[in-house]
Amino acid sequence: MNKFFLVAVHTYQTKLKAKAFLVTTAITCLLIIGVANIQPIIEFFTGDEKPHVAVIDRTGSLYGPLAKQANHNQIAxxxxxxxxxxxxxxxKEGKWDGLLVLSMDAEGLxxxxxYANTIVDNQTPEVLERALSQLKTALSAAKLGLTDEQMAELSKPVPFQKVALEKNAKTEEELNEARSLVYVLLFAMxxxxxxxxxxxxTEVATEKSSRVMEILVSSVPPVQQLFGKIIGVALVSLTQFFVFFAVxxxxxxxxGQEVWRFLGLDHLPxxxxVYALxxxxxxYxxxxxxxxxxxxxxxxxxxVQPAITPVMMLVVAAFMIAMFGLNAPESAFVTGASFVPFFAxxxxxxxxxxxxxPGWEVALCLALLAATIALLIYFGAKVYRGGVLMYGRMNIFKDIKQAIQLTKK
Incomplete structure (x- = not known):
């Protein structure tokens, strides 16, 4: 057991002191600070500058009410x-950000x-279009002789409630909060x-390429060495995640944000x-x-990269299915795939x-996952012990067979 801790601590300290780790952590922390303060940063660089739009009003009556709504939406x-x-x-010369030409159609609406140099900016024309739509609604109502009360009644949303019949079904508020947490944790995983x-x-391959592995294998059992690497890197990652969370x-x-309210996690059980952990x-x-x-x-x-690509594709596939499942968690496909250990x-x-x-589904999933991990550890230790002593051109399936044969010797 002492050898296991020796490998884990050595891996942890080596990775923690690596320049790449320190630089990556520092850059990511700066990005987190930037995202958390994105609004003040945008305002600092842009100031209170509004888009300036020139208006040619061929109707003689639309500019006044439109200007009031546009000013309210930060457009000059x-x-x-x-x-x-x-x-x-x-x-074109840059005197105006855009030109709006107002007219009436055949129905008097x-x-x-x-017009703009480019139509990359969607926000300004969308705001103007909404304002004109509201004016069109008001003019149509006036033509029909509708009162303000009647217009307000027409604008009311349809009363629509969603009621779950299952006893333990989540409310809409709980679902929204849970969906936020699930998305964050899926992405983090x-x-x-x-x-x-x-x-x-990379850690294993680096030591193997330097021939240090041959000494380690002779003094540290393969299972202890395997888990020492895994736990050491896990500690490094948890340290980095803790730094990210603290920042x-x-x-x-x-x-000025309330963290749990910002994340929408203040009502979750x-x-x-616990399940997330x-x-x-x-x-992992x-x-x-x-x-x-x-x-x-x-x-x-x-x-290393070509060798681990198949496993990375499994992770990507699991994530893509999960993204689909966010909107259809009860689909037969998602339900069936949730029992596949690599997707579970x-x-x-x-x-x-x-x-x-149901509790039995969770228990079955955990049992399958634990059995798969145990099998991989047993099989992986055999491959690991022989694999670290093999050199030459890589051929995954052939190398696995050869590694197991070396272990038996």
Whole structure:
């Protein structure tokens, strides 16, 4: 056991002191601070500058009410008497951000054409279009002789309630909060496995390429060495995640946000966080063993990426199915896939977070996941012990067979 801790601590300290780790952590922390304060940053660079739009009103009556609504939506309108061609030239020269030409259609209702150098900016024309639509509604109501009370009645939304008949079904508010948490944790699990799983494979391949592995294998049992690498990298990743969380928490506090309310997690039961932790750890362990075993089969660090690509594709597939499942958690496809061990950490957690899952399904999923991990550890230790002693051109299936044969000797 002492050798296991020795490998884990050595891996942890080595990765923690690496320049790449320190630089990546620092850059990510800066990005987190930037995202948490994105609004003040945007305002600092743009100031209070509004888009300036010139208006040619051929109706003689639409500019006044339109200007009031546009000013409320942070758009500065200026009525001009220039000819249309002259106004377009002024837009090209940068005097105006855009030109709005107002007219009436055959039914006497507002119509407009918006000119700009490019139509990349969607916000300004969309705001003007909404304002004109409101004016059109008001004019149509006036033509029909409708009163303000009648217009207000027509504008009322249809009373529509969603009622769940299941006894333990989540309310709409709980579903929205759960969906936010599920999405965040699915994305975190996805990034966690891809980033740190690759780190495990690279760590094993680096030591193997330097021939240090031959000494380690003779003094440390393969299972202890395998788990020492996995736990060491896991500690590194948890350290980095803790730093990210602390920076994000402080940044949100500084910007005046209530963290749990900002994340929409203030009404969720504690059980969902427990399930999140369980599936997060089991998913990491499942994929970490695969990454470590594949890393032991390559002789050069540059061969790591091709070797671990099949496992990465499994992670990507699980994440894509989970994204589909966010809107259809009860579909037969998602339900069936949630029992596949390589998809279960994401999909079963998704189902638990969004729908009522029978206890036996959760137990069966955990049993299958635990059995798969145990099998991978048993099989992986054999491959790992032989694989770290193999050198030469990589051939995954052939190398696995050869690694097991070396272990038996």
């Amino acid at each position: 309108l200026t009525k001009i008497t220039d000819m249309e061609n002259e106004a377009k030239e002024a837009v 507002p119509a407009a054409v918006y 996805y990034m966690f496995v891809l980033m740190y799983g690759g780190m495990i494979a 994000a928490f402080a940044a949100l506090k500084t910007s 504690a059980s969902i966080f 369980v599936f997060f750890l089991l998913g 362990l499942l994929y970490a063993v695969l990454f470590a075993v594949l890393g032991s089969l390559v002789s050069r660090v540059e061969d 950490p994401m999909l079963m957690f998704l189902r638990i977070g969004l729908v009522s899952v």
